[in-house]
Amino acid sequence: MAPIGKLYSARGMCQTTAIKATAAAAGLELEEPEYKHYEDNKKPDFLAKFPHGKIPAFEGANGLNLTEGAAIARYIAALSPNSGLLGGTIEDAALVDQYVHFAETEIHSSNELIYMMLNGYVPYNKAIHTVLTERQLRGYSTLETILLTRTYLVGERLTLADITIASVIFLSVSYTLDAPLRARYPNILRHFDLIINQPKLKEVFGQPTFVEKAVQYTPPAKEKKEKEPKQPAPAPAPKKEKPKKAEEDDEEDENLVPEEPKAKNPLDLLPKSTFNLEDWKRAYSNKDTRGPGGSLEWFYENFDKEGFSVYRVDFKYNEELTLVFMSSNQIGGFFNRLEASRKYLFGSMGVLGAANDSIIAGVLILRGQDVKPVVEVAPDYESYDYRKLDLENSEDKAFFEGALAWDLEIDGKKWQDGKNFK
């Protein structure tokens, strides 16, 4: 059979994988001429066909020139209706389109932007990295829920939806979908394994690379920003120039029967305490903070320093902060991501200073003596420094009270706006 056309693209792009897998599943042949990006796409004969100069680009044997990866894959699937790659009805086709679009916008777009930031194509921004990671988590979570009850995404056989999702996940597991996350999403991995091992597709996908820990940002050497987290960190992330490679992992283990995702929380196993966090939250909400009969007075009467601890929190990258309300939003976002620790935590944090000259600081009252188990539920917890406070020490005590009363001042920077986690 003659090739249906030529595909100009680069290996490693998930659109390319999806297009080639679609052609293989449809029993159609694609020619892949030699192509060097940044060189060939500047040449006049390429630009005459594809003026935007981007890949993938498809030159059909019938004269159709097409760009946009997803559109090319869909067209190839449409050329072979018997393959069932677009389902059997308009509704099935719409569901296929839905999953393709979802894969691109809810999962892959984060991979791309994170890649661009970590490799210097776009200025690195920790807050945005966090937002993208969070967004992607939501996408993975939804996908896991969908795949809980399905072998294939649409109907009972392979469609373009499965191929596209598998292509995106292939990239994700080498980059952002790391070992701890993969343990949470057994159905995503089960589906992934099924698709990349289909006889017609195995050769197109090849062997996936599984990253142990999601690729992190390593700042250029001359940066004075301190990056080492307080906790004993795992081995540093793979070198910047090879972001897609990972340590060889024992891939087979990833596909075992899923472990129970919710282990007993060690914080529930601590000895009973006389300090009741919910009572504290009520006292804080209903009373004035300072003064007689205030919540601070209540706190000192009731606090159990064996069962609970008080920590100071400081944002690590205050030089990045701009407008006050945006910094305030950032605190809100951090608190949202601490939701899983609601039973173990109270927080009062704020923005001090003025626009472009501000800091984020505050306090946490938490179960136990170690901050890490309580805050590590938030993916961005390492953006903050934590220091246990000693309320017998007058400076620590003043800081604690100021953070609760929202009148804290640090180095001349006055409290502007605050948020409570309660």
Next chain:
Amino acid sequence: MAPIGKLYGHPRQPQTKAILSAAAISGLEIDLITFEFGVTNKLPEFTQNFPLAKIPAFEDNEGFKLIEGTVIARYVSALVPKAGLLGHDVKETAEIDQWVHFAESEIYVPAANIYAGMVAKYLPAFSEEQRKHYQEREERSLKFLDDYLASRPSGFLVNDSLTLADIVLAAGVQRVGQTVCGAKEREGAYRHVFAHFEKVTNDERIKHLFGEPGFVDEALSFKAE
């Protein structure tokens, strides 16, 4: 005619506009349930049917459910082939898909990011560097698009009549005119893009769905403090 289903969306959301326009051109009616953040996305009937809890979200009268804006618009367009929104053969459909995808990823998304960072203000620490990055990307795409539209005798993206590609592009270009392109750019470098916008949004059948353009006089920038 009875509505074919309901759409959770918002009249000001570009994806909602595209879906309702596709329906209008196809002679179909859809019930719009205007989404209220913090209210609608806490209703069990919404979150149970749509676990991702994002809009647009569509459910027809038989319980068929769909998310992803351009996908819903495409499905609606597929229900009435003779309206021509998806072309007449496999090639035309592929070209329309190509332009829809391009409009979303290359025209709408960079402008939407600038809008989210500078107007709606829900991208943290959105900086001048980021604005510049998206602006450059946007301009490259606008130039390519403008050249292409200048070469089109009909003024439409595919064929000689309105297709889904024109609708989705216009919805995206509206965001561009609210962020990246001031009057100078709309009348100058990208005049074909904005002439296309005028053409599509003045179609009697969908004019009311696009509303006031809300364009900026000058492209958005961070003012010096």
